Amino acid sequence: MGYISFGERPQSLGRRKGADAAMTQAHITPSVSYSFSMRVRDLHRFGMLARIMAAIAEAEGDPGAIDLVRVTPKHKIRDITVNARNDEHARQIVEAVDKLRGVNVLQVSDRVFEMHQGGKIRIRNTVPVNTRDALSMAYTPGVARVCMAIAEEPHRDRELTIKKNAVAVVSDGSAVLGLGNIGPAAAMPVMEGKAMLFKEFADIDAYPICLDTTDPQEIILATRWIAPGFGAINLEDISAPRCFQIEEELKRELQIPVFHDDQHGTAVVVLAGLINALKITKQKLGALKIVIIGAGAAGVAVTKFLKVAGARQIICCDRQGILCRDRLPNLNFSKQWIVNNTNPQDVKGSIAHALVKAHVLIGVSGPGLVSSGMLRKMAKNPIVFAMANPVPEIMPEDAQKTARIIATGRSDYPNQINNVLGFPGIFRGALDSGATDINEPMKIAAAKAIAACITKKELSEDYIIPSVLNTEVVPRVARAVAAAAVRSGAAPRQL
Amino acid sequence: MGYISFGERPQSLGRRKGADAAMTQAHITPSVSYSFSMRVRDLHRFGMLARIMAAIAEAEGDPGAIDLVRVTPKHKIRDITVNARNDEHARQIVEAVDKLRGVNVLQVSDRVFEMHQGGKIRIRNTVPVNTRDALSMAYTPGVARVCMAIAEEPHRDRELTIKKNAVAVVSDGSAVLGLGNIGPAAAMPVMEGKAMLFKEFADIDAYPICLDTTDPQEIILATRWIAPGFGAINLEDISAPRCFQIEEELKRELQIPVFHDDQHGTAVVVLAGLINALKITKQKLGALKIVIIGAGAAGVAVTKFLKVAGARQIICCDRQGILCRDRLPNLNFSKQWIVNNTNPQDVKGSIAHALVKAHVLIGVSGPGLVSSGMLRKMAKNPIVFAMANPVPEIMPEDAQKTARIIATGRSDYPNQINNVLGFPGIFRGALDSGATDINEPMKIAAAKAIAACITKKELSEDYIIPSVLNTEVVPRVARAVAAAAVRSGAAPRQL
Numbered sequence: 001m002g003y004i005s006f007g008e009r010p011q012s013l014g015r016r017k018g019a020d021a022a023m024t025q026a027h028i029t030p031s032v033s034y035s036f037s038m039r040v041r042d043l044h045r046f047g048m049l050a051r052i053m054a055a056i057a058e059a060e061g062d063p064g065a066i067d068l069v070r071v072t073p074k075h076k077i078r079d080i081t082v083n084a085r086n087d088e089h090a091r092q093i094v095e096a097v098d099k100l101r102g103v104n105v106l107q108v109s110d111r112v113f114e115m116h117q118g119g120k121i122r123i124r125n126t127v128p129v130n131t132r133d134a135l136s137m138a139y140t141p142g143v144a145r146v147c148m149a150i151a152e153e154p155h156r157d158r159e160l161t162i163k164k165n166a167v168a169v170v171s172d173g174s175a176v177l178g179l180g181n182i183g184p185a186a187a188m189p190v191m192e193g194k195a196m197l198f199k200e201f202a203d204i205d206a207y208p209i210c211l212d213t214t215d216p217q218e219i220i221l222a223t224r225w226i227a228p229g230f231g232a233i234n235l236e237d238i239s240a241p242r243c244f245q246i247e248e249e250l251k252r253e254l255q256i257p258v259f260h261d262d263q264h265g266t267a268v269v270v271l272a273g274l275i276n277a278l279k280i281t282k283q284k285l286g287a288l289k290i291v292i293i294g295a296g297a298a299g300v301a302v303t304k305f306l307k308v309a310g311a312r313q314i315i316c317c318d319r320q321g322i323l324c325r326d327r328l329p330n331l332n333f334s335k336q337w338i339v340n341n342t343n344p345q346d347v348k349g350s351i352a353h354a355l356v357k358a359h360v361l362i363g364v365s366g367p368g369l370v371s372s373g374m375l376r377k378m379a380k381n382p383i384v385f386a387m388a389n390p391v392p393e394i395m396p397e398d399a400q401k402t403a404r405i406i407a408t409g410r411s412d413y414p415n416q417i418n419n420v421l422g423f424p425g426i427f428r429g430a431l432d433s434g435a436t437d438i439n440e441p442m443k444i445a446a447a448k449a450i451a452a453c454i455t456k457k458e459l460s461e462d463y464i465i466p467s468v469l470n471t472e473v474v475p476r477v478a479r480a481v482a483a484a485a486v487r488s489g490a491a492p493r494q495l
Numbered sequence: 496m497g498y499i500s501f502g503e504r505p506q507s508l509g510r511r512k513g514a515d516a517a518m519t520q521a522h523i524t525p526s527v528s529y530s531f532s533m534r535v536r537d538l539h540r541f542g543m544l545a546r547i548m549a550a551i552a553e554a555e556g557d558p559g560a561i562d563l564v565r566v567t568p569k570h571k572i573r574d575i576t577v578n579a580r581n582d583e584h585a586r587q588i589v590e591a592v593d594k595l596r597g598v599n600v601l602q603v604s605d606r607v608f609e610m611h612q613g614g615k616i617r618i619r620n621t622v623p624v625n626t627r628d629a630l631s632m633a634y635t636p637g638v639a640r641v642c643m644a645i646a647e648e649p650h651r652d653r654e655l656t657i658k659k660n661a662v663a664v665v666s667d668g669s670a671v672l673g674l675g676n677i678g679p680a681a682a683m684p685v686m687e688g689k690a691m692l693f694k695e696f697a698d699i700d701a702y703p704i705c706l707d708t709t710d711p712q713e714i715i716l717a718t719r720w721i722a723p724g725f726g727a728i729n730l731e732d733i734s735a736p737r738c739f740q741i742e743e744e745l746k747r748e749l750q751i752p753v754f755h756d757d758q759h760g761t762a763v764v765v766l767a768g769l770i771n772a773l774k775i776t777k778q779k780l781g782a783l784k785i786v787i788i789g790a791g792a793a794g795v796a797v798t799k800f801l802k803v804a805g806a807r808q809i810i811c812c813d814r815q816g817i818l819c820r821d822r823l824p825n826l827n828f829s830k831q832w833i834v835n836n837t838n839p840q841d842v843k844g845s846i847a848h849a850l851v852k853a854h855v856l857i858g859v860s861g862p863g864l865v866s867s868g869m870l871r872k873m874a875k876n877p878i879v880f881a882m883a884n885p886v887p888e889i890m891p892e893d894a895q896k897t898a899r900i901i902a903t904g905r906s907d908y909p910n911q912i913n914n915v916l917g918f919p920g921i922f923r924g925a926l927d928s929g930a931t932d933i934n935e936p937m938k939i940a941a942a943k944a945i946a947a948c949i950t951k952k953e954l955s956e957d958y959i960i961p962s963v964l965n966t967e968v969v970p971r972v973a974r975a976v977a978a979a980a981v982r983s984g985a986a987p988r989q990l
Contacts (some may be wrong), residue, residue, distance in 0.1 A: 033637030087640075112637040113644070115622060119657025120633055123700040124619040125691045127610060132906050133527045135915070135963065138615055139688040141885050142528030142607040144672050149608070151674070151681040157958050161683040162614025162703075167710050177639050179646070182722035186646040188656040191724070196620045203635045205618040210656075210724045218720065225717040228679035229686070229705045379925035411627050420630075468630065 014361040020335040029412065030083040031064035031390075035111040037091050039069065041077045043102040048076070052097055056082055061093040074125035120192045121199070121208075126392065129143025161229065164431055168230045169194045170223050170256060172214045175239035175262070175297070178366075178389070184210035194236055194261075201474050202424035204431065206234065216242045221248050227254055231431050232438075234423065235260040240297040241334040257430045257438045263301030265419035268426065268443050269465070270302050270362060270385060271309055272450035273417055277405045279456075281381045285357065289313045289379065291358040293351060293393060294365030295323060300334050302362055303342060308440050309447070314342040315354045319365070324348045352377070359383060367391030387417050405461050414462040421468060422452050433482035433491035445484035449477045504967035524907065525557035525578040530606040531585050534564065536572045538597040543571070547592055551577055556588040576606065578740035616685045616694070616703075653929070656724065662701040663725045664689045664924055665718050667709045670734035670757070670792070673884070675860075679705035682732060687733055691758075694967050697919035699926065701729065711737045715744050722749055726926050728931075729918065730755040735792040736829040752933045758796030760914035763921065763938050764960070765797050765857060765880060766804055768912055774902045774951075776876045778854065784808045784874065786853045788846055788888060789860030790818060795829050797857055798837060803935050804942070807927045809837040810853070812846045819843045855880060862886030870897040878950070880908070882912050900956050908955040916945050916963060920972025928977035928986035940979035944972045 042048040049066070054384065056063050064081035071077075080097075084090035090108075098105040129138050136142050150157045158164040173187030174180075191208030198206035211222050219242075223233055235247055235257065245262055250258040259265075278285060290311055292299050295318040303316055316323045316338045323331070323338050325346050347354065351369060355361060355375045363370065363386040370393040375382055381404040386392035389409040396406045396413045407415035426446050430438050452468040453473050466473050485491035514752075537543040544748050560575040566572075579585035585603075593600040624633050631637050645652045648657050653659040654669070668682030671673075686703030693701035705719050714737075718728055728751065730742055738755055745753040773780060785806055787794050790813040798809055811818045811833045818826070818833050820841050826834065842849065846864060850856060851872045858865065858881040865888040870877055876899040881887035884904040891908045893899045902910035921941050948961040948968050961968050980986035 005528070031636070032631045033640065035628075035637075036634065112632045112640055113655065115632050116638070116641045116655045118621075118654070118660065119700075120621050121657060121700075122621060123617045123702065124617045124692060125693050125694050126613075126615050126617060128694045129691050130964065132964070134532075136527045137530065137610050138691055138905065140672060141526070142530075143684045143688050144674060145528065145607055145686040146611045147671055147674055147677055147681045150684070151677040154680055157680040157683060159613070160608065160611045161680075161687060162616060163680075163683065165613065176642055177635060179639060179642055182642055182646040185649055185652040185656075185658075188643045188652060188658065188724050189638045189641040189645070190634070192656060193638050196624050196633055199618050199620050200624045201594050205614075205616075207618065208724055209721050210718045212723050218716075221713075222717055222720040225706045225708050225713065226704050226721060228707050229683050229703055240604070341623045411631065435505060469625065469627070 027260065030060065030085050030089070032083050033112060034084040034086055034090055035064070035081060036084065036094075037079050037109050037111055037114075038094055038097065038105050039077065039079050039107040040097060041075045041104045041106055042100075043075060045102060048102065051080075051100055052080070052103060055096045055100055056080070056093055059093040060085075060089070061097040077106070082408035092298075096119065112263075116189055118258045120189075121195050137239075138240060141233065157396050158231070158434070162205055163229055164231045164434075165203075165205050166230045167198060167204055167221070167232045167234050167267075167427055167431075168226060169198075169206050169208045169234045169236050170211065170219075171208075171236045172211045172238055173220055174214050174237070174242070176237045181214070181239065184212050191236060194234070197420055198234075198424060201420060202428040202478070204424065204427055214242070216246050216380070219246050220253070223250055223258075226251055227256060230256065230259040232427055235262075236425065237262060238297075240295075241332045243336050244300065255436050257427070257435055258320075259423070259426065259430075259438045260297065260301075261419055261423045262297045264305070264438070264443055265422040265426070266298040266364065266387075267305035268422040268447045269300040269417050269419060270387075271305060271444075271447035272421070273385060273407050273415065273465045274306075274360065274383070275447060276454060276459060277360075277383045277407075277452040279459060280461060280464070281383065281404060283381075285310045286312050288359040289363065290355060290360040291351075291354045292316045292317065293361070293363045293369060295335050295338060296364065296387075298364040298387075300338060302364060303338055305443065307341065309444060313344070315347060315358070316342050317351045317354050319349045319369075322347055322354050352440065361385065361393075363387055363393035365393060368393065370394040370399075372398045372402055375399055378402070381405075390399065405464060407465065411468075415465050416468065417465060418468050421466065421473055421479070422446060425449070425474040426481050428474060429481025430485060430491075432478060433485040435482075435485035435491040437490045438481075439488055439490050441488040442481045442484040442490065445480040446477050449473075449480035452476070522904055525555065525580050525584070526907075527578050528607055529579040529585055530559070530583055530602050531579065531589075531762050532574050532576045532606055532609075533589055533592065533600050534572060534574050534602040535592060536570045536599045536601055537595075538570060540597060543597065544573075546595055547575070547598060550591045550595055551575070551588055552724070554588040554591040555580075555584070558587060572601070611684055616690050616893055626699075645903075652723075653726070658724055659726045659926055659929075660698075660700050662693060662699055662727045662729050662926075663704050663718070663721060664693075664701050664729045664731055665714075666731045667706045667714055667733055669732070669737070671732045676709070676734065679707050686731060689729070692915055693729075693919060693922065696915060697923040697973070699919065699922055709737070711733065711741050714741050715983045718745055718753075720747055720776065722751060725751065727752040727922055728752065729922065730757075731791075732757060735795065736827045737788075738792050739795065739829050740823060741979045746932065750931050752922070752930055754918070754921065754925075754933045755792065755796075756918045757792045759800070759933070759938055760791040760917040760921070761859065761882075761912075762796040762800035763910050763917040763942045764914060764945065765882075766800060766939075766942035767916065768880060768902050768910065768960045769801075769855065769878070770942060770946040771949055771954060772855075772878045772902075774954060775956060775959070776854075776878065776899060779809050780805045783854040784810070785855040785857065786846075786849045787811045788856070788858045788864060789813065789883075790833060792828050793859040793882075795833060797859060798833060800935075800959070802836065804939060807812055808839070810842060810849045811837050812849050815862075816845045817842055817849050823837075856880065856888075858888035860880055860888060863888065865889040865894075867893045870894055873897070876900075879907070880912060900959060902960065906963075910960050911963065912960060913963045916961065916968055917941060917972070920944070920969040921976050923969060923973035924976025925980060925986075927973060928980040930977075930986040932979035932985045934980075934983055934985050936983040937976045937979040937985065940975040941972050944968075944975035
């Protein structure tokens with residue numbers, strides 16, 4: 001998720017500004033990602049809890065569960081869960097409660113850090129090995145027969161080991177969320193989280209492999225060398241433009257699927273949303289002017305994939321404005337590719353200029369790059385996917401007067417474009433079908449399957465993309481991807 | 496477990512030969528590693544089950560559980576579990592039962608292959624991520640705070656990720672059991688099995704990494720690159736002499752423990768057994784003549800470690816005989832090391848010659864290399880650890896007339912020298928103490944802790960080493976290793 005930005009950590013609290021204001025922390029509502037639990041002791045007096053809750057509300061905290069822990073002759077002790085905007089805000093809320101007469105905050109614990117304590121995944125054995133017989137069958141000497149079976153018939157590793165359900169989540173920590181190059185150790189919590197999502201949503205056994213190198217050739221070598229035990233490789237949070245070369249070479253060299261989720265996962269879910277959006281606006285992809293803001297891993301992948309899907313008029317922008325021929329000498333090879341494969345009229349200029357008469361805006365860049373004034377210059381029925389996270393290119397409140405359809409990367413607005421809708425089903429389908437690649441037809445099939453999870457009747461401006469908690473999505477995507485794998489020749493007809 | 500030999504797979508059945516006979520498959524008793532389950536349908540007639548069991552016994556099968564599956568008006572259907580000697584023997588047993596009048600074998604399933612189906616380990620999430628709140632805390636956006644905490648204070652990766660409990664089981668598949676260089680894919684069942692043992696015995700989360708290279712420098716690079724997410728590295732089934740260089744360089748380069756279990760795990764458990772054996776014979780290690788047969792990973796490691804423990808007179812042999820100065824030009828560097836550091840009188844000759852007046856024989860080589868005649872030339876109270884697997888250098892039946900104490904690698908004789916007694920506790924202690932290395936004092940502490948699991952009262956010729964199922968072993972070893980880590984400076988005094 002390379003384009004999620006957590007760069008600015010707000011130090012002060014502000015009230016929401018009006019439309020068109022620069023994006024600030026004021027847009028950040030209290031969130032579970034700054035959730036803490038405080039143990040509060042208060043005197044047995046009427047109305048104490050009400051006063052505590054009032055203090056939390058006054059400090060703009062968002063209270064959740066209240067659990068009575070213990071009642072003593074003089075006191076009540078409770079655990080109160082509160083969402084805050086950030087660490088500083090959390091401290092202010094605790095202080096506000098602690099200041100109340102007759103109330104003490106005994107202990108504060110950060111719920112997010114608590115959840116990550118000791119890591120979030122574990123290994124589990126399919127059978128206990130606590131008897132001599134089990135040891136003899138799972139390990140020596142019995143295991144030798146299984147090894148020999150694979151040595152004699154190599155394809156049997158998919159049957160007799162974890163391989164056919166195992167995915168390596170490989171990162172070098174160079175583009176972790178929007179945090180930048182924080183290195184392999186600091187990337188681990190994200191890669192573990194990714195492994196959790198694989199397990200939760202698709203029952204895939206993924207293991208995080210964080211590499212102590214950012215050299216593309218070394219990343220390629222490391223991934224090739226560790227590949228034998230894995231059924232697929234998920235590249236994650238590797239910065240552009242290195243990620244393009246790394247993925248391309250690995251796809252060529254390995255006989256298992258290699259998939260950079262920041263690129264293709266995002267592209268698939270964007271296309272899914274767009275397919276449904278165009279059903280509402282009754283437009284055809286090939287006839288539309290599409291502006292993509294952001295030319296990192298996601299931006300490049302969305303551009304390529306929309307072209308595969310039939311888009312003909314795409315203009316890409318980075319922070320400097322439209323990617324055009326004049327800028328070629330100063331661009332890396334992936335941005336050069338964009339110039340050579342988009343913007344047929346070679347339009348030059350700012351993001352604002354690009355958006356004039358555009359039908360679709362897809363933002364995979366940073367907070368607040370787009371104003372509502374810009375949206376007003378777009379063609380009729382603007383479709384706006386503003387996916388920078390947590391603060392989008394334009395806030396839905398500011399876009400809603402102009403845009404017909406708005407999607408973001410956030411869970412607290414309608415139409416969340418979330419990779420979790422894509423990669424679990426895509427890998428499930430690829431693994432189940434025995435595919436050696438995840439190719440364009442498989443990704444197109446995934447996008448269509450996600451879109452098809454919403455019926456004609458359900459479809460509306462506020463509901464173009466299914467919820468990440470919709471349990472139908474993964475199996476439908478998996479089936480569609482597996483079928484496309486066979487049709488396209490990436491997987492054998494019969495397993 | 497590099498010295499476990501499964502090279503010969505017997506094609507015919509024989510009866511046990513007398514003492515001193517060449518070791519053959521006749522020594523292989525029916526075993527759970529060739530265990531199958533057959534579904535048998537027989538007519539409702541008195542005595543049918545007895546006839547089936549008689550047929551199994553006649554065919555020399557070793558029957559286990561009998562489960563009644565279903566009773567129909569005419570038939571009984573049962574599942575019968577049987578241990579055989581090998582695949583061919585299993586077929587003979589099935590045939591013998593199927594030939595009985597009124598009896599049909601409906602289905603046969605191989606219990607070992609069944610257990611390995613789809614792999615033996617899985618990933619498990621510590622918390623479900625099936626709500627928006629859980630997603631926001633385990634993954635984006637909440638996880639960003641955890642990443643930043645590690646980026647700012649790198650040592651917190653041990654607290655906030657799986658690292659402090661995670662071990663990579665790294666192999667290149669070049670010396671898998673006694674099967675030789677069968678490659679990384681065919682090695683996976685063993686590495687998964689090892690991961691299972693880590694989980695079962697020490698609650699360590701180990702993941703198998705089978706490398707698609709046998710080049711020592713590439714193995715070193717691959718292991719270094721994947722290291723950030725792991726708290727320790729367990730090298731496994733990498734052939735000698737490459738394993739020595741690989742381990743040495745990795746130990747120097749990485750700040751986490753690196754441990755080649757085929758070497759040091761074996762050496763630790765051998766020393767544990769020897770400590771207890773010498774309590775019985777009332778001898779001192781430094782005063783004994785010790786002959787080691789086998790100069791692969793285990794043989795070299797045992798030699799080095801016994802020297803550390805105080806042994807002064809060691810003679811090593813390979814299949815060509817005693818390792819001595821004359822042979823130096825034709826030896827690899829690890830065998831050269833042996834010549835330069837053992838055999839002070841530079842004795843030359845055969846294994847038989849080496850054993851004359853020896854007090855201890857340690858075999859980590861191949862089946863049947865030692866005869867009872869050779870044992871008779873040893874000093875008084877011979878101690879014989881014949882650990883080739885599954886067929887030892889000399890069978891206990893053939894050694895027992897001469898040897899005072901006999902140990903093997905097998906579970907069906909007393910005194911099983913099994914690495915499972917060592918590595919789980921050693922890694923547990925290293926990880927718990929935050930050690931950056933597993934050094935000699937820690938390994939000595941482990942050997943003493945294993946030995947100390949048997950009390951003076953319990954100690955006897957047939958019980959010098961605790962059972963692999965003794966649940967006291969791992970915690971005792973872990974405590975001893977952690978304490979030794981702190982004492983020796985491999986771990987900080989306070990975590």
